Amino acid sequence: MKAAVLVDLRRIEFQDKPKPMIQSGEVLVKVEYCGICGSDVHGYQNGIVIPVGTVMGHELTGVVAEVGNGVHHVQPGDRVVVKPSAPCRSCYWCRRGQYSICPKRRKTTIGVNQGNDGAFAEYVRVRFPGQMLFKLPPGLQAKEGALAEPFSIALHGVRLSRFKSGDCAMIIGAGMIGLGVLQILKLERISKIIMLEISEERSQVARALGADIVLNPISEGEGLKDRIYELTDGIGADLVFDCAGVPMAFQTSMDCVKSGGQILVIGVYEQKVPFSLWDLLHREIEVKGVFSSNDEFQMVIELLSKGKINTDLFISDVISAKDLVKKGFEALLASKSLIKIIVKMDEWQ
Ligand SMILES: [Zn+2]
Numbered sequence: 067m068k069a070a071v072l073v074d075l076r077r078i079e080f081q082d083k084p085k086p087m088i089q090s091g092e093v094l095v096k097v098e099y100c101g102i103c104g105s106d107v108h109g110y111q112n113g114i115v116i117p118v119g120t121v122m123g124h125e126l127t128g129v130v131a132e133v134g135n136g137v138h139h140v141q142p143g144d145r146v147v148v149k150p151s152a153p154c155r156s157c158y159w160c161r162r163g164q165y166s167i168c169p170k171r172r173k174t175t176i177g178v179n180q181g182n183d184g185a186f187a188e189y190v191r192v193r194f195p196g197q198m199l200f201k202l203p204p205g206l207q208a209k210e211g212a213l214a215e216p217f218s219i220a221l222h223g224v225r226l227s228r229f230k231s232g233d234c235a236m237i238i239g240a241g242m243i244g245l246g247v248l249q250i251l252k253l254e255r256i257s258k259i260i261m262l263e264i265s266e267e268r269s270q271v272a273r274a275l276g277a278d279i280v281l282n283p284i285s286e287g288e289g290l291k292d293r294i295y296e297l298t299d300g301i302g303a304d305l306v307f308d309c310a311g312v313p314m315a316f317q318t319s320m321d322c323v324k325s326g327g328q329i330l331v332i333g334v335y336e337q338k339v340p341f342s343l344w345d346l347l348h349r350e351i352e353v354k355g356v357f358s359s360n361d362e363f364q365m366v367i368e369l370l371s372k373g374k375i376n377t378d379l380f381i382s383d384v385i386s387a388k389d390l391v392k393k394g395f396e397a398l399l400a401s402k403s404l405i406k407i408i409v410k411m412d413e414w415q
């Protein structure tokens with residue numbers, strides 16, 4: 067089969083690899099669509115989060131090709147949405163329902179390390195189908211299903227937050243996750259959402275999805291903090307969702323959150339960020355990390371199939387496998403306005 071291997075930084079090679087062999091209890095899935103995630107781009111650019119040597123791709127839908135002994139809930143021909151990882155369900159954290167921080171989960175994740183090839187390939191081996199395979203419901207297109215994984219992270223972020231319906235939230239970054247958080251907060255009837263975004267195209271999408279105010283942090287410059295306080299009756303934002311992962315975003319979060327408020331860090335940071343712990347403690351600010359998802363995957367599939375979450379505005383482009391590098395990774399690096407690129411895993415040349 068064909069597979070796209072990250073052979074070096076900024077170098078992906080299409081290789082012929084043996085089709086994965088499945089064992090009892092496992093499933094082989096023929097990949098239909100796979101989204102390019104921000105963490106794939108981090109891996110491609112500098113090997114952070116995902117190392118060189120990996121077949122990346124973890125936001126996928128496909129068709130069941132083979133099932134191993136003992137697998138009964140899916141059969142060949144079923145169209146499925148694949149959750150890319152499975153928690154162990156027996157460790158300290160899993161017993162408390164905190165599946166996202168199960169220390170054994172990372173090893174099971176497809177597309178983020180060399181031992182577990184991802185979906186920028188014709189086929190992918192699913193080792194824990196009971197936890198990882200969800201039938202594509204009627205009414206949901208396969209390419210939309212590829213958005214389930216990033217949306218589940220957005221939903222996880224909102225569920226981990228101290229959000230209450232009357233709150234004012236600020237979201238930094240109108241990319242896939244930031245816009246996902248926006249949509250979830252709108253469903254939960256939040257009273258006001260302020261979005262910060264530098265790209266005009268993404269800002270338009272944020273407005274279309276119901277952001278009350280969209281500000282460009284660059285053109286606002288030094289006056290940004292004052293603007294946020296003006297917009298929040300001098301209090302500051304109840305919650306800040308940092309979905310940008312750039313050092314300026316964290317400082318902005320600290321500046322604009324209210325005293326006693328909460329910052330959710332969802333964006334992936336490549337660098338260390340200096341900040342004042344004095345600010346944090348004397349204003350009693352809570353900073354909370356958000357990673358992956360717990361049991362939100364199924365909930366998101368449900369929301370998607372009922373049409374409660376918009377997907378059209380999220381999909382910037384659908385490309386073929388042969389264009390993975392030029393129209394995929396390189397396009398994402400070159401543009402600040404793209405949101406999600408979905409790869410249809412056909413046409414390798
Ligand atoms: Zn991802």
Ligand SMILES: [Zn+2]
Binds near residue numbers: 158161169170
């Ligand atoms: Zn566990």
